[in-house]
Amino acid sequence: MITGDRKPLEEIAAMVEGYGHVLVLGCATCVTVCMAGGEREAEETALALKLGDREKGVTREVTFGNIERQCDEEFLQEYADQIARADVVVSLACGCGVQHMATVFPDKVVYPGLNTTFMGVTEELGVWSERCLGCGDCVLELTGGVCPITRCSKSLLNGPCGGSSDGKCEVDPSIPCGWQLIHDRLELIGQLWRLDEVLPPKDWSKSHSGGPRARVREDVQGTDDLEEGGA
Ligand code: SF4
Ligand code: SF4
Numbered sequence: 001m002i003t004g005d006r007k008p009l010e011e012i013a014a015m016v017e018g019y020g021h022v023l024v025l026g027c028a029t030c031v032t033v034c035m036a037g038g039e040r041e042a043e044e045t046a047l048a049l050k051l052g053d054r055e056k057g058v059t060r061e062v063t064f065g066n067i068e069r070q071c072d073e074e075f076l077q078e079y080a081d082q083i084a085r086a087d088v089v090v091s092l093a094c095g096c097g098v099q100h101m102a103t104v105f106p107d108k109v110v111y112p113g114l115n116t117t118f119m120g121v122t123e124e125l126g127v128w129s130e131r132c133l134g135c136g137d138c139v140l141e142l143t144g145g146v147c148p149i150t151r152c153s154k155s156l157l158n159g160p161c162g163g164s165s166d167g168k169c170e171v172d173p174s175i176p177c178g179w180q181l182i183h184d185r186l187e188l189i190g191q192l193w194r195l196d197e198v199l200p201p202k203d204w205s206k207s208h209s210g211g212p213r214a215r216v217r218e219d220v221q222g223t224d225d226l227e228e229g230g231a
Contacts, residue, residue, distance in 0.1 A: 001030035001121070002094040003128045004114035006041060009048050015111045016088050019060070022049060023086035024113065025079065025101075026066040027093035034128050037092030037114050039066035045092065045113060070097025076104050083108055136206030136213065142194060144185030151178030157199045 016022045024046045032038030046064035053060060065082055068075040070093035076083075083089055083101075088109045091098040095116040102110040118130040133150050139157070140147060149155045153171035156179065163170030164177035186192050204210065 001033050001119070001128075002096070002116060003034040003118055003120050004031050004036045004094055004116045006036050006045070006092065006114055007112070009045070009052070012045065012090055012111075012113055013049060013052050016049065016090060019088040019109070021061040021063070021085060021087045022046075022090065023082060023088070024049070024062070024064040024090045025070070025083075025092065026064070027070040027091070027097050028066050028068050031092060031094060031114060033122065035126075037094075039064075042066055042092055045090065067093075067097075071100050073100070073104050076101055080105075134208070135202070135204075136210075137203050139199065139202070142197075142199060143182045144189060144191065144194070146178060146182045146185050148178055148182060151176075151181060153178070157202060159195065 024042045026032065026038045026040075026042030028038060031041075035041070042064040046062045050062045052058075053062065063082070063086070065079060067079055070076060070091060083105055086108075088111060089101065089105075090111050090113040091101055092113040093101070094114065095112065098110060098112045098114075102108070119132045119134060120128050120130040123129050130150055132147060135149050139149075148157055152160075153169050153175075154161055160177060160179035161170065164180055165173070167176055167180045169175050169177045183192070183195065186194055206213075
């Protein structure tokens, strides 16, 4: 999932200062799971903005809603009327959702209510950890299912830096050394021999280093139109 943290309320309040009708929109997918930007957080944010307005003697409308997936136009359009009525939208989606809403409704002011952090997993209730940087050329099959790009603080591809101590990373001793994790996992699955193999240079052109990426599936492009046309 994509994780995020809600921006401080004062920051959001400053963004929407002077606007008439404020609409706070949550996203029902990743940011709901990480308890940052779902319906509950949208309602809380709207209520907090209203309280702030009351303290300052400001009278305006502050409403909230929740969209299934803000990164998908189909779901954004379900809120088109509410968005049209608002003077400003605070999106509690990840940065993808915020940008997509601004693209789909180009004349609408859309501000981010979250700081998007990373792609990760739920380790336990209230704890999420980064697991993937979307490098575009996955090597998990070579590293025991532990990502060296993400879980090694230096993103080393061919073994540890030599600075780890007691299985902890020298960059941040509060986290495990990614290469220790790789070693332990390879040992567990009987593939320690992989550590003797030198990985070739990685093709970083497939990562964000090669510029913004797009994924195209020509086989499904336009199939919506075909279905609508009864083909
Ligand atoms: S190797 Fe790349 S795609 Fe695979 S988990 Fe790591 S960052 Fe993600
Ligand atoms: S101690 Fe381990 S995780 Fe930290 S930078 Fe070195 S190899 Fe990477």
